[in-house]
Amino acid sequence: MDTHRPLLTRDEFLNAQHKQDALLKDEIRSVRRNVASLRLEVKRLNAYTKNGNLKNPMLPITPIPKRAEGDREMFPEDRLFPKHARQFYAMRKVSSADAHTHRAAMLIYLIDFYNVEYSGWEQDDPRDYDYEAYESSSEPELPTPQSGPKLGLEDAVLSYPGRAVEALETILGINEENFIRFRERAAALRRSLPARPAKRQQRFSDPVGREAERASPPGTPRGTPPRTSKRLARTIVGRATERPEMADRAPAKHHDVTWDEPTERMEEEYNDGASEQTRITWDASAKARKRELVARFAMASRDDAVSEGSATNAETLSRFASPS
Structure with missing residues (x-):
């Protein structure tokens, strides 16, 4: 009897379909996880490179995210993250x-966040970090120190803050040598600049006292208010005096023009102005x-002096005065 069946039953088809769906979901989940991981690595690399190129200690430090639960990115709190290299x-x-x-709280938070x-900070030998004292690799090994009670997070950070800062420096990509060279160049630039000329010393610190001394005559005590001189306008009254030799001659036939007449006319014209602009124009x-x-x-x-003193005019007057 042939047991081979070319067709599947409904239950077998559903089971195969469920297996394929599960495999497909796993593949999609893996792709999403890889994309999220790649995106996170790119952000970490960009922040690491940017922090490594910092030279000015007052420029902001870029925080580096970490992967949290659910394949999501997580950044440190802004309140507990240093703003620049100096901080x-x-x-x-x-x-x-x-x-x-706040400084200790920042350091403890960052060590815990990253x-x-x-645990090995208190067990490390200080000579391991002293490269100048290293001579050869044939030195005898030091005895292993006995392990004591482990330090907690807060005790380790407060006891070894230098180690904590070095660990964060490696994670964030900060290079201290860049800031040291930046300060050295800034100091050299300040030394190369020419010195500013010294300001001339002032005799008085207050400008009012200097102005008062200029306006006051010599010998006046300081603090005396200066005397102000004001020029007063004087009005010209009457005519100019005539010469004695011209007093007995005939009066001028033209209209006498005095100084008071143009002055009175100008005052009348000035008073007729109705606005400030008109008054300025009349002035x-x-x-x-x-x-x-x-x-x-x-x-x-x-002209009066020339005509009255000429011989021709006198001759004409005498001819009209004498009978013909």
Whole structure:
């Protein structure tokens, strides 16, 4: 009897379909996990490279994320992350007396956030980090120290803050040599700059006292208010005096022009202005008209003197006066 069946039953088909769906979901989940991991590594690499290129200690440090549960990215809190390199390296000064300070809280939080291994800090030999004292590899091995009670996170950080900062420096990609060279170049640049010229010393610190001394005459005690001099305008009254030799001659036939007449006219024209702009315009025109009247008065006086003193004019007057 042939037991081979070319077709599947409904249950067999459903079981095969469920297996394929499970395999497909696993593949999709793996791809998503790899993409998230790749995205996280790219962000970590960019932040690491950016921090490694920092030279100015006042520029901000880029935080590096870590992978949390559910393949999601997790960044440290901004409040507990150093803003720049100066604040970062200041955490080296943390001690047991500074357990409740913000600086100690930052260092403890970062060591816990990045899962830094701190259990071996107290067991390391200081000579392992002294490369100048290293001579050869044939030195006898030191006895292994006896293991004591393990330090907790807070005790380890407060007891070895330098080790904690070095571990964070490796994780964040910060290079201290860049900041040291930056400070050295800045100091050399300050030394190469020319010195500023010294300011001239002032006799008085207050400008009011200097102005008062300039305005006061010599010998006046300091603090005396300066005397202000004001020039007062004087009004020209009457005409100029005539010469004695011209007093007995005939009076001038032209209209006498006095100084009071143009002045009165200008005052009337000035008072007629209704606005400030009109008054300014009248001031300019009155000055020009005054100069014109003064010039006419001078020309009239000169013509009067020439005509009255000439022989031709006297001859003509005598001819009209005598009978023909």
